[in-house]
Amino acid sequence: MNITDVEVREIEMHAIEIRESIITMLLEAGSGHTAGPLGMADVFATLYFKILNHNPTNPFWKNRDRVILSNGHICPVLYATMAHAGYFNIAELLTLRKFGSRLQGHPHREFLSMLETSSGPLGSGLSQAVGMALADRLDRKTKAGSQGIGAHQHKYFYCFMGDGELDEGQNWEAFMLLAKQKLHNVICIIDRNRIQIDGDTEDVMPLDPLSHKLDKFNLSVVEIDGHDIRQIVQAFLIAKKNIKPTVIIANTIPGKGFVRAENDYRWHGKPPTQKDADEAFDNMRTMYGRLSNN
Amino acid sequence: MIDKNIYNSILSQNNFKESSLDTSSLLKMATREGFGEGLLFLGENNQEVVALAADLTESVQMEKFKETFPNRFFEIGVAEQNLVSVASGMAAIGKLPFAASYAAFSPGRNWEQIRTTICYNDRKVVIVGAHAGLSVGPDGGTHQALEDIGLMRMLPNITVLSPSDSIEARELVKLIPKIKGPVYLRLAREKSFVIHDQGYRPEVGSVDIIYTTANIENRNKRVGIISTGPILYQVLLAAKELEVEGFSVQIMNIHTIKPIDKNKIVEFAKNNNKKILTVEEHQTSGGLGSTISEILSEEYPSLVRKVGVKDRYGQSGTVEQLYKEYGLDKESIKEEIKSLVHLYA
Ligand SMILES: Cc1ncc(C[n+]2csc(CCOP(=O)(O)OP(=O)(O)O)c2C)c(N)n1
Ligand SMILES: [Mg+2]
Numbered sequence: 001m002n003i004t005d006v007e008v009r010e011i012e013m014h015a016i017e018i019r020e021s022i023i024t025m026l027l028e029a030g031s032g033h034t035a036g037p038l039g040m041a042d043v044f045a046t047l048y049f050k051i052l053n054h055n056p057t058n059p060f061w062k063n064r065d066r067v068i069l070s071n072g073h074i075c076p077v078l079y080a081t082m083a084h085a086g087y088f089n090i091a092e093l094l095t096l097r098k099f100g101s102r103l104q105g106h107p108h109r110e111f112l113s114m115l116e117t118s119s120g121p122l123g124s125g126l127s128q129a130v131g132m133a134l135a136d137r138l139d140r141k142t143k144a145g146s147q148g149i150g151a152h153q154h155k156y157f158y159c160f161m162g163d164g165e166l167d168e169g170q171n172w173e174a175f176m177l178l179a180k181q182k183l184h185n186v187i188c189i190i191d192r193n194r195i196q197i198d199g200d201t202e203d204v205m206p207l208d209p210l211s212h213k214l215d216k217f218n219l220s221v222v223e224i225d226g227h228d229i230r231q232i233v234q235a236f237l238i239a240k241k242n243i244k245p246t247v248i249i250a251n252t253i254p255g256k257g258f259v260r261a262e263n264d265y266r267w268h269g270k271p272p273t274q275k276d277a278d279e280a281f282d283n284m285r286t287m288y289g290r291l292s293n294n
Numbered sequence: 295m296i297d298k299n300i301y302n303s304i305l306s307q308n309n310f311k312e313s314s315l316d317t318s319s320l321l322k323m324a325t326r327e328g329f330g331e332g333l334l335f336l337g338e339n340n341q342e343v344v345a346l347a348a349d350l351t352e353s354v355q356m357e358k359f360k361e362t363f364p365n366r367f368f369e370i371g372v373a374e375q376n377l378v379s380v381a382s383g384m385a386a387i388g389k390l391p392f393a394a395s396y397a398a399f400s401p402g403r404n405w406e407q408i409r410t411t412i413c414y415n416d417r418k419v420v421i422v423g424a425h426a427g428l429s430v431g432p433d434g435g436t437h438q439a440l441e442d443i444g445l446m447r448m449l450p451n452i453t454v455l456s457p458s459d460s461i462e463a464r465e466l467v468k469l470i471p472k473i474k475g476p477v478y479l480r481l482a483r484e485k486s487f488v489i490h491d492q493g494y495r496p497e498v499g500s501v502d503i504i505y506t507t508a509n510i511e512n513r514n515k516r517v518g519i520i521s522t523g524p525i526l527y528q529v530l531l532a533a534k535e536l537e538v539e540g541f542s543v544q545i546m547n548i549h550t551i552k553p554i555d556k557n558k559i560v561e562f563a564k565n566n567n568k569k570i571l572t573v574e575e576h577q578t579s580g581g582l583g584s585t586i587s588e589i590l591s592e593e594y595p596s597l598v599r600k601v602g603v604k605d606r607y608g609q610s611g612t613v614e615q616l617y618k619e620y621g622l623d624k625e626s627i628k629e630e631i632k633s634l635v636h637l638y639a
Contacts, residue, residue, distance in 0.1 A: 031432045072436070097432035099611030099619070105434035108609070120436030121399060122372055164349060167371035197349045198369060204349055205371030 008229045015045040019257040021080040023280045026271040029097040035254035035267040037077035039193045044081040046232040056086035059114035063153040066116045070125020071162035072106040123168025129159040133183040157186045164196025167205045178245045179218040187239045188247040193254040195265035226250030259283045322485040328460030330355030332467025346393045348377045354394035354424045375404040381419040382411035397423025397439035412476045413449040420477045427575030428616040429484035438608030444580025446478040447552045454551040456480040458526040461490045486524035501558045505545040507537040516542040518566030521573040522582045532627040560594045568596035578602035
């Protein structure tokens with residue numbers, strides 16, 4: 001295990017703070033998505049505070065790892081995590097979805113240039129990640145020699161995807177290309193929360209057995225509890241060492257942390273009211289209290 | 295815990311809260327709601343009507359149809375290319391499929407499938423593009439379809455419908471069984487003022503002059519305005535205010551972008567000093583403005599000015615903020631009318 005108890009606790013605390021920010025920003029915005037962002041807070045906190053090779057004060061640093069959010073509607077968790085990691089002021093989170101804000105309802109690079117891509121329409125993130133990794137490999141082969149070792153440091157491309165999003169055929173086109181090109185530095189993380197807009201994924205469009213499908217596409221699959229920090233860390237470390245491209249299936253609870261909203265697909269695209277938010281903050285304080293007392 | 299005070303500074307700096315559009319005694323309903331009613335009516339009267347959704351059943355107002363006719367409703371999942379191609383297959387066997395998603399994705403994503411499997415085959419599928427225009431609001435630019443009229447009207451065989459209120463949407467949907475070939479129906483998310491009365495019965499392909507200011511004989515202060523979709527309400531507000539200032543304006547509503555009655559457009563330009571203003575919640579290139587320019591430049595050269603989105607993408611904001619930013623609010627439309635009146639006067 002590459003992580004100490006203290007580190008795990010720290011990441012868990014970050015995740016709760018991120019969740020609080022998500023609720024706060026959605027409440028202020030009056031619209032937006034609650035379930036997906038809350039469910040992915042642990043994975044995002046782990047990635048940004050433990051795994052990612054990045055520099056929040058220099059977001060355009062050439063050798064940074066890239067984060068591609070294919071399921072753009074969960075951007076509240078991306079924005080909140082970036083703010084807590086130091087990319088921009090936490091106060092700015094309150095501008096989510098407002099006119100003139102850098103934090104557009106779905107990520108838009110024209111407004112926030114430090115984003116790796118714009119998204120919202122589902123299904124095209126992984127293709128872009130594959131394209132980035134192909135170009136990067138080309139550069140490493142052709143430029144490393146002429147510009148000296150270290151000019152093109154090895155980097156990773158983390159692509160987040162929803163499970164409902166996998167209904168889009170383009171994902172499977174990208175999976176095939178990913179396997180064909182053996183891009184081991186592309187790491188997909190699927191938010192397996194089992195919901196989408198019209199209901200549970202297995203009612204809307206059955207995906208199971210998902211890990212088998214991906215395995216048969218010749219990808220390496222790691223399935224984890226997406227709320228267990230140790231498992232998340234371990235999955236990322238396995239993926240980074242893997243010689244095949246890896247897909248991490250993160251089993252998550254949509255709405256995690258706001259107990260009444262958990263596992264209920266109707267919270268996919270609904271923001272909290274003041275009453276909901278108070279209840280959620282209360283749930284989160286309890287979570288926080290449990291951690292502090294341990 | 296994070297300190298909640300951290301947020302307060304920015305809130306006091308920026309007053310984001312906005313006043314809403316001027317209220318009136320008129321009823322507000324979204325065009326998508328009118329579609330939902332029309333679809334239910336057709337479902338009851340025509341056994342061949344089927345509905346297909348792509349994980350947006352409620353948003354596209356197919357929920358009631360799904361509950362009432364569960365056997366004739368098909369959930370395709372988030373897969374717009376599949377959605378319209380499956381609909382084409384169903385039409386081939388004699389069904390009348392309504393395939394619905396957001397316009398940004400259908401026809402935004404699946405245009406080639408619509409072109410080949412539906413229009414090239416001349417199969418009668420109804421492509422329902424919801425959440426078109428800026429009035430989608432806070433979801434932002436990716437979700438605000440501003441190119442769909444252009445994408446659809448370029449395709450041979452298709453009829454393009456763009457209703458201005460929920461009643462017009464409902465009544466046009468009821469007429470769809472009589473239309474030959476594929477249909478595109480453009481709908482808006484946001485509730486908008488209902489302009490037409492319950493007895494209104496549009497005809498596919500007709501154009502309607504829906505307002506003429508009282509002082510219409512004042513020819514030197516006269517322009518004709520052609521509009522489509524719920525933005526028509528802003529045009530009406532602008533015209534009514536300018537009427538008081540002595541301007542004379544005629545307003546034409548176009549709910550069928552294609553096919554279009556060219557003779558009526560020419561006649562309208564003749565009657566309005568060869569000065570036409572088009573107003574649409576769409577890129578000015580490719581949409582209604584282009585349609586009118588194309589007709590008049592060939593048949594009756596006139597001055598055609600366009601209000602609409604000019605080569606930009608949308609963004610997050612309230613409907614009022616976005617209309618203002620993109621020059622589609624009442625005040626901006628008034629300015630455009632005035633400047634057109636004074637041009638070469
Ligand atoms: C191309 C496209 N079609 C439809 C949508 C509308 N939409 C947004 S989120 C969503 C459901 C996606 O499900 P999932 O990825 O599981 O997200 P979750 O509900 O778990 O957050 C849909 C259909 C979209 N954004 N893009
Ligand atoms: Mg999901």
